[in-house]
Amino acid sequence: AQTVTQSQPEMSVQEAETVTLSCTYDTSENNYYLFWYKQPPSRQMILVIRQEAYKQQNATENRFSVNFQKAAKSFSLKISDSQLGDTAMYFCAFMTPTGNQFYFGTGTSLTVIP
């Protein structure tokens, strides 16, 4: 079975600074997909960024980027120029190649301090 570990239950960052959220996973699959989701206090979960395991290039979406280390099974999220609206719970997720099973980490609660 796949497992996803987020070792930082809570983090904080000053507005405009950069923060990195860590995620590790365990799998015997070679092809899979990784995601970071954001859940603001309003509760709807939204996709932040995705990474295909077969791509070596790290994904980037505006201020959000990932550091994907396949051999180390590590998938960290970097948020640059943090904004107050980035305050949320962040979940790392692993998806099997078949696309019908997701595994989520326990989440990291990020607070951006003005």
Next chain:
Amino acid sequence: DVKVTQSSRYLVKRTGEKVFLECVQDMDHENMFWYRQDPGLGLRLIYFSYDVKMKEKGDIPEGYSVSREKKERFSLILESASTNQTSMYLCASSLISSNQPQHFGDGTRLSIL
């Protein structure tokens, strides 16, 4: 944009009641999922469905059942609600293609008294 709609944002029920949580998606997604979210435990999969009338158990199916009579609707049923089922319940849907993310509803905060 994909819209996943859960019928209730907040729900209060009593122990022993039969509880229905409804979820509807409007993007013709094949896959639908029910999770419960608890502090410190993240999201745990209860059931998922990859087609009409098809269902698969997730990690914590005990005490729950599901129904998918139509492609757009996926219902979670608590046959006899218990206090340990007080939680946030999230519904999600996705295309069957392997690189597609899940889209989530707003969640239902269920309290069992």
